Structures are given as structure tokens and as C-alpha cells.
Amino acid sequence: MDDWGRNKTALLELVKEGANSECADCGAADPDWVSCTLGVFICLNCSGIHRDLSGISRVKSIRLDFWDDASVEEMRKGNQVVKKCYEAKVPPFYYKPRAADCKVLKEQWIRAKYDRKEFIEANSQWQETFPSGTGAGNRVGYLWKRGKDKGSFHQRSFQLLEKEGTMQYFSKEDGKGPKGVIRVSEMNAIFQPEKIGNPNGLQITYLENGRTRNIFVYHKNGKDIVDWFNAIRAARFRYLKMAFPTASDTDLIPKITWNYAKEGYMEKTGPTEKEPFKRRWFTLDTLDRKLLYFKDPLDAYAQGEVFVGHTEHGYNVTEGLPPGVKGNKWKLGLTIQTPDRRFLFTCENDQDLKEWIKAFKEVISKPMSPQDYTVEATLRRKQR
Numbered sequence: 001m002d003d004w005g006r007n008k009t010a011l012l013e014l015v016k017e018g019a020n021s022e023c024a025d026c027g028a029a030d031p032d033w034v035s036c037t038l039g040v041f042i043c044l045n046c047s048g049i050h051r052d053l054s055g056i057s058r059v060k061s062i063r064l065d066f067w068d069d070a071s072v073e074e075m076r077k078g079n080q081v082v083k084k085c086y087e088a089k090v091p092p093f094y095y096k097p098r099a100a101d102c103k104v105l106k107e108q109w110i111r112a113k114y115d116r117k118e119f120i121e122a123n124s125q126w127q128e129t130f131p132s133g134t135g136a137g138n139r140v141g142y143l144w145k146r147g148k149d150k151g152s153f154h155q156r157s158f159q160l161l162e163k164e165g166t167m168q169y170f171s172k173e174d175g176k177g178p179k180g181v182i183r184v185s186e187m188n189a190i191f192q193p194e195k196i197g198n199p200n201g202l203q204i205t206y207l208e209n210g211r212t213r214n215i216f217v218y219h220k221n222g223k224d225i226v227d228w229f230n231a232i233r234a235a236r237f238r239y240l241k242m243a244f245p246t247a248s249d250t251d252l253i254p255k256i257t258w259n260y261a262k263e264g265y266m267e268k269t270g271p272t273e274k275e276p277f278k279r280r281w282f283t284l285d286t287l288d289r290k291l292l293y294f295k296d297p298l299d300a301y302a303q304g305e306v307f308v309g310h311t312e313h314g315y316n317v318t319e320g321l322p323p324g325v326k327g328n329k330w331k332l333g334l335t336i337q338t339p340d341r342r343f344l345f346t347c348e349n350d351q352d353l354k355e356w357i358k359a360f361k362e363v364i365s366k367p368m369s370p371q372d373y374t375v376e377a378t379l380r381r382k383q384r
């Protein structure tokens, strides 16, 4: 075997070992690429981001590029050792993107790690946080917010104050009081580039007088929008630590911000089941156990909110529609049973139907927490 073949074999062995078998940046399985200057094994997707870090990261393919003895030796440290250095001080609230996350999250994570080296020293913008309580969860600046009615985006001044537990936004022109006050205790933030139609689009969801309200924002700069996201997470983490003082970080981290079980269009009929099926945008929130439906995916308010409880409390999901009920354009039905009424939906295709059933089953089989009972009581009262 020549050097080329021998070195390639050595690398292919190395990439199977421990932490090397997952992309150092997003956790994707079986990375095929490396950053030879940083010494990490990475996936094809992340290698594209590394290519833009000229002078910091030089990307090579394990299979396609030439490897000499010295450069193979450089890779022996591997992902675990290098991550220990570049991720030494990642604060617990900071969001580490996974393979399925959107590009801006991954891009900024990689830049924060290797270019700005935000997590090597204990002196970056993220470090002076809980328990000392000054810093990461405070932020002031502009975001472009989608207007409630017209759909165009306007520059608005936002102010996140972790101690007060609020995020407020102001209209630029009038200099008057806040146009909106969001309580950190009742908010979630999710990157939604496709839905919003902007690569840096962020959905902020919160409760406004007990009703779910969505606002859609973006910042032209990727770093700014990801910094906003992590500032919100810092403020949320601080709130959760105070609200649940005995809970561990591991229990609290999934509750800082969370993605939905599923979103998309279905058709639904009304309570008498005689109304024609109409197309609506649905969001199934696993953590809050809520099914929300909207006329338009970017509506500020849901048309309806349905609590999705546990099997033992009379909630169930089944495939198909009851006898005698026909859908409209879409024929693939599913039935959600709640103690108060049943909901009939139809899906566009088989994959959608399967995904919705799976998502509902996931929520319905999850035991209810004490807070869930409070949400259930409020929502069921409103539905009557």
C-alpha cells in the first residue's frame, strides 16, 4: 500500500473513534470532511460554513484530498480534545445547533466558536450571567418586525430586561410607551426562516391576556439575530432557575425555548361536523400541550387553541374519519378525541397524515405535569 492509501485508511479508522464519529459542530453522523487547521471532523454542511472562515479553517475531504503523514498526525487529537478547548465556557442556556437546525444558527455557532472564540475565555459577553445576574439576558437594539395586518416589516426598538423579566418593543417614530410587553416567563422563540421567508427569521410566541400571540422578526445581520435568540434564552434560563429552584439544569434546558412537534396545513370541520372542511395552518406544541390553528401561518393570533391532554383523561388520536363524514379536497382523515368534543382533520398526503398521528401520539402519551392541569382548565373554560 502506498502512503496515500495508508494515510487514507488511518483517517477512515480515526473518524470512527468516539467523538469523531459525529460532526464537531452539529452532531451529524459519519462526518466526511475535516478542518485540518482546527483538527476537527465535520459534516459536508458545516464544511461549507468553514470554507468561509479563511485564515482560520482550511477544509479537506477525507476521501478526495491527498493526506501526508504529518497532516494525519495533526488529526489524532480529534473532536473531543478540540471541542474541550473551543467549547470550554459555553453557558448552559446557549443554544448548540443540531444537524436539522437552520443555517444561520449553525453559521453563527461555528463563527462564535472558532472565529470570535467566544467560549474559550471566561470574559466574553455571555459569561457575566447567572447567578451574578448582569449581562447575557439584557439586550437593547433594533429588530425588523412584521406588521400585524399588512405583512410588511418595520424597524422597531426592542428591549430585553432579565431582571424585570420582560421584553418590550417600541415604535421608532412616536417615542411613546411600549407597543408590546412580552413576559419572559410566558415566551418561546423559534427560528422559522421558511415560514417567515427570511434566512434570519425568528418567531416569538407569548401569552397576551391568556391568548397566544405570535410576532415575527428578523435582523439583517446573522450575528445579531442569533445573539438576540441567546439573550432571550439567557433571560428565560434565569427565570426558570428562580421558578424551579430545585430542578437541575438538564431538566430546565429543554424548557428554555423549544421547537414544535409539527406544523403545517390540514383541513378541519366545525363542531357540528356538518360544516365544510376548511384549510388551516396548525401548530402542535409539545411542551405546552396545545394545538393552535391559524388562517394564515403568519397570523398574530390563533383562531383556536385546543388543549391536548393524556390518554387517561379522555384524549385520543385515531386514523380516519367517523362513518358518514367526508372530507373536502383532502381525504386522509384523523380524529382527535378530547373530553369536550372531537376534532376531525384531513391531510394532503400519507406522509403528512403519518407525521401528524405520530406527533399527536407523542403528546397524548406524555404524562401531565401540575402546570398542564392549569392550562387545561383555562383552555377548556374558554372553549365552552
Ligand SMILES: [Zn+2]
Residues within 6 Å of the ligand: 023, 024, 025, 026, 027, 028, 042, 043, 044, 045, 046, 047, 099
Ligand atoms: Zn455539521
